[in-house]
Structure formats: structure tokens, C-alpha cells
Amino acid sequence: MSAARQMDETCMNVEKAESGLPPGRRKPRRTNVPDASGAGGRKLRTRRLNRNALYITIGVAVAAIAILAVTMANANRPSLYAVTADGELIGYTDDPSIIDQIVWRLSEEESFRVGAEAIPSCQVDCQKVKWEKGLEVTDPDRLGETLKERIGFVAKGYVVCVNGEDVVALCSEDAARGALDDLRKNYISSIVDAGHATVEEVLIKERIDIVEQEVPTDLFRSKDEAVAILTRGTDKMLSYVVQRGDSLWAIAQANNMTVEELRRANPNIQGDLIKPGDNLNLIVPDPYVTLYSRELVTYTVSIPFSTEVTYDSSMWPWQETVIQAGKSGQKEIVEEIQRENGQEVGRRRLSEKILSYPETRKVVKGNKQVPEMGSGELAWPVQGTITSNFGPRWGTYHRGVDIGAPAGTPVRAADSGMVVFAGWNGGYGNLVKVAHGSDMQTWYAHLSEIKVSTGQEVKKGDVIGYVGSTGRSTGPHLHFEVHVEGVAKDPLSFYK
Ligand SMILES: [Zn+2]
Numbered sequence: 381m382s383a384a385r386q387m388d389e390t391c392m393n394v395e396k397a398e399s400g401l402p403p404g405r406r407k408p409r410r411t412n413v414p415d416a417s418g419a420g421g422r423k424l425r426t427r428r429l430n431r432n433a434l435y436i437t438i439g440v441a442v443a444a445i446a447i448l449a450v451t452m453a454n455a456n457r458p459s460l461y462a463v464t465a466d467g468e469l470i471g472y473t474d475d476p477s478i479i480d481q482i483v484w485r486l487s488e489e490e491s492f493r494v495g496a497e498a499i500p501s502c503q504v505d506c507q508k509v510k511w512e513k514g515l516e517v518t519d520p521d522r523l524g525e526t527l528k529e530r531i532g533f534v535a536k537g538y539v540v541c542v543n544g545e546d547v548v549a550l551c552s553e554d555a556a557r558g559a560l561d562d563l564r565k566n567y568i569s570s571i572v573d574a575g576h577a578t579v580e581e582v583l584i585k586e587r588i589d590i591v592e593q594e595v596p597t598d599l600f601r602s603k604d605e606a607v608a609i610l611t612r613g614t615d616k617m618l619s620y621v622v623q624r625g626d627s628l629w630a631i632a633q634a635n636n637m638t639v640e641e642l643r644r645a646n647p648n649i650q651g652d653l654i655k656p657g658d659n660l661n662l663i664v665p666d667p668y669v670t671l672y673s674r675e676l677v678t679y680t681v682s683i684p685f686s687t688e689v690t691y692d693s694s695m696w697p698w699q700e701t702v703i704q705a706g707k708s709g710q711k712e713i714v715e716e717i718q719r720e721n722g723q724e725v726g727r728r729r730l731s732e733k734i735l736s737y738p739e740t741r742k743v744v745k746g747n748k749q750v751p752e753m754g755s756g757e758l759a760w761p762v763q764g765t766i767t768s769n770f771g772p773r774w775g776t777y778h779r780g781v782d783i784g785a786p787a788g789t790p791v792r793a794a795d796s797g798m799v800v801f802a803g804w805n806g807g808y809g810n811l812v813k814v815a816h817g818s819d820m821q822t823w824y825a826h827l828s829e830i831k832v833s834t835g836q837e838v839k840k841g842d843v844i845g846y847v848g849s850t851g852r853s854t855g856p857h858l859h860f861e862v863h864v865e866g867v868a869k870d871p872l873s874f875y876k
Pocket of ligand 1: 768778780781782858859860
């Protein structure tokens with residue numbers, strides 16, 4: 381409002397100064413001519429009888445003639461005007477209409493730049509002054525440059541206010557509404573891109589007003605800039621290009637940020653992965669607006685199948701027949717997720733639909749008893765020294781003894797029996813289990829090579845494999861276990 385009033389005054393001042401009259405027809409400004417002649421006249425009358433006055437009279441007359449000559453010369457010169465911007469002198473012109481034209485041209489340029497009618501917010505005046513020694517007309521181009529620097533403009537803008545706070549000004553109501561629309565659209569696409577979601581609702585939680593008001597034109601922002609400001613909370617840009625050897629921690633440290641803040645400023649960083657040339661944003665977003673959304677997500681989960689085991693006493697325990705393979709079922713789940721600025725703040729399950737039921741896996745396993753085959757007297761399975769005993773060890777329980785021996789040393793069955801397992805078993809590595817009847821087994825782990833196969837009968841002392849370091853092992857050794865009725869016992873208690 382005040383800017384508009386100021387602007388009207390500016391126009392009036394410019395018009396006043398110009399007034400449309402050609403310089404010749406203007407009323408001449410007061411010069412020093414009447415003063416000088418008046419004073420001279422008085423002096424002639426009062427000092428007529430003074431003899432010395434003659435010389436003075438002649439001097440004054442000469443002076444008067446000289447002044448008159450100068451005045452007549454000046455009378456032929458055009459008038460001089462001091463140009464001021466908000467009261468500050470910026471130059472002289474002999475043609476106020478030039479100033480008017482410059483102001484008009486600058487206003488047009490600014491109007492074009494911001495897309496709204498720009499009005500000078502600074503008062504430009506032309507005031508007639510008398511010619512004095514040293515004064516000269518300023519080059520119009522220079523006056524134009526100076527004015528361009530000095531004149532500010534205001535224009536009718538549309539200010540996006542968040543909870544009553546002016547945040548950003550745009551040149552049109554369409555642009556302001558467009559920025560808010562883009563804000564929502566960007567938000568929706570960020571959610572949709574992240575998963576199979578249908579966005580049901582997006583709203584801005586804060587009160588948003590678009591207020592029409594006079595705004596200094598240097599505060600105008602484009603639609604995209606406005607979106608960035610509303611999202612980031614600032615139009616400051618500060619970024620960093622990752623160099624070789626940089627880490628998130630080092631970059632955060634160097635910029636007085638925490639790693640957490642650096643991550644918030646760069647949500648696209650996966651884990652700690654940054655590479656030279658990456659451009660990191662150093663401004664932690666502090667959005668002016670909170671976008672709240674409700675989205676529907678539909679996803680399927682598998683329903684695990686169960687296994688039904690039946691036993692056949694004609695089959696060995698390591699044998700099994702799959703009668704039905706078993707298949708997972710599928711369930712479709714629809715959930716509503718509520719988010720604020722992308723962060724999940726609530727979730728509600730709306731429906732669950734079974735797409736397919738799981739099919740039970742059906743297996744027949746053998747439970748034929750291994751005949752009593754051992755003597756009950758165990759032989760030592762390998763030539764070597766005990767490096768670790770049975771019992772608690774390093775917070776766990778060591779279920780056997782470790783016998784250190786060079787890799788490739790033969791490992792022998794501690795008693796006669798039937799091989800019920802020969803193959804890889806996780807931390808055990810290559811493992812052989814020999815059953816010596818229904819209630820006793822010996823296990824041989826970390827073997828470099830297995831020489832027997834499941835179902836095979838072995839005699840006490842037969843080579844079943846070789847010392848190695850397979851599975852969870854730090855060097856060649858035999859890990860040897862003795863099980864009685866399914867429970868690991870201290871192997872050494874069988875050698876007395
Ligand atoms: Zn061991």
C-alpha cells in the first residue's frame with residue numbers, strides 16, 4: 381500500500397519536473413542578475429558624493445556588465461536539473477523527459493522479468509538548479525546505469541503464507557497455486573515410486589493462504605523455486621562434491637553436521653555408499669509445510685506349508701520319500717499407511733484375502749532300527765593330541781573333543797556300525813555319523829575327504845575319511861563326538 385502511494389508520488393514528481401513546456405517558454409529561474417543590479421543601484425544612489433566612489437562605481441559597473449554578460453550567456457543555455465533518487469543526488473540533466481524515459485524503460489524491463497507490472501519503489505526527482513561552475517550534464521547512459529542500480533521495484537505479488545507467516549512470493553495467483561499443486565504432485569510421485577501404492581489423500585497440515593500484496597520484485601520466486609523453498613525450508617543451496625577417501629562421517633564433521641543430519645539432507649544415500657563425484661546436499665531440510673498422506677498398499681505374502689511325516693519301518697532313518705511336494709499359499713493384504721513428509725506415522729490393515737491355500741508337504745521317513753553292531757569298546761579314531769576338551773568353551777558348549785593331527789591323517793571308525801550320515805553339515809564341514817546300534821553314534825567332523833557313504837556298514841578301525849579343516853575350523857583337526865540315546869557325552873569317558 382505504502383509502496384503504491386510512494387509510486388504515485390514518484391510519477392507526479394516526474395511529471396511535475398517535465399511539465400511539458402519547452403525550456404524556452406519556462407519562467408526563468410531566479411538568477412543573480414536582479415540581485416546584483418539592485419545592489420549596484422542602491423550603491424550608486426547612496427555614494428554619489430564620495431569622490432573615491434567614482435572608481436568603485438566604475439568597478440561595480442564593470443562587474444555588473446560582466447555578470448550581465450555571463451547571465452545572458454547562461455540564459456541561452458538550457459535549464460539544469462538535479463536528479464535525485466530517494467533524495468540522494470545521482471546526476472544532472474537538461475532534459476527531465478530523459479529521466480522519465482529511463483524510469484519507464486527500467487519499469488518495463490522489470491515487469492517483463494517478473495511477469496507482473498513493476499512499479500518503482502524509489503522516488504526519482506528532477507529539481508531545477510542554477511548553473512554553477514563545475515556543473516555539467518551527466519551522460520544519460522551513466523544516469524541510466526545509476527538508476528538501474530538504485531531503483532527498487534514493487535509489484536502486485538501473491539504470497540504463500542504458512543500459518544500466517546509469509547514464506548514466498550510469486551508473480552501470479554496461478555503460479556502460487558501451481559507451486560502448491562506441484563508440491564503435492566512431487567510428494568505423491570515420491571510415494572508411488574517407492575512402492576505399489578495408491579495415494580488416497582494428500583493434504584498440507586498447516587493453514588495455507590495466498591495473499592495478494594505489494595512485494596519488492598527481488599523477492600519474487602519462480603514456481604519451482606517456491607516448491608523448493610516450501611520443501612526445504614530455505615532457498616539456500618550448499619552442496620559438496622565427494623572426493624576420494626571421503627566418508628560420511630568426515631564430510632559431516634567438516635560441515636558441523638551429524639551423520640544423521642547428512643543422511644536426512646540426502647535421503648538417497650544407500651548405507652554408507654558414497655563415491656567420488658557424488659554431489660551431497662549440505663542443507664538439512666526443515667520444511668515449512670507438512671504433507672500428510674493416506675495411501676493404500678496392496679501386497680502379497682506367502683503362507684508357509686506344513687510338513688506331515690509318516691514313518692515306514694522298512695526304510696533306514698536316513699531314507700525318505702516325498703509323496704507330496706508341498707506348496708506355499710498366497711495372501712493378499714491391503715493396508716492403509718499414513719505418512720507425514722514421507723515418514724510413516726500410522727498403518728492399518730484393511731483387508732486380507734487368501735489367493736491360494738498352502739499344500740501340505742507329505743513325507744515318509746524310515747525308522748528301521750540299526751542293529752546292535754558295536755562291541756561297546758571304542759578305539760581311538762585318529763593319531764594325534766587332544767587340543768580341546770568336551771564341555772563349556774567360550775560361552776558355548778563343546779560337544780566333543782578336538783584331536784589335532786596333520787591334514788590327510790586317516791580317520792578310523794571307533795567301533796563297528798552303519799554310516800547314517802556322510803556329507804556336508806554346516807559348521808561341522810564334512811561329517812560322518814556312524815550308528816553302532818539303536819542308542820549309540822560316533823561323529824567325525826571337519827574331514828578333508830569322506831571315504832564312506834550313507835547306509836554302508838563299517839568295521840571298527842576302517843578308514844572312513846581324512847583329517848581336514850572343513851566347516852567352522854581354524855586348522856586341521858578331528859572333532860569327535862559320542863552320542864548315547866541322542867545326547868552328546870564326553871568321548872574320553874569311553875576310554876578307561
Ligand atoms: Zn571340536
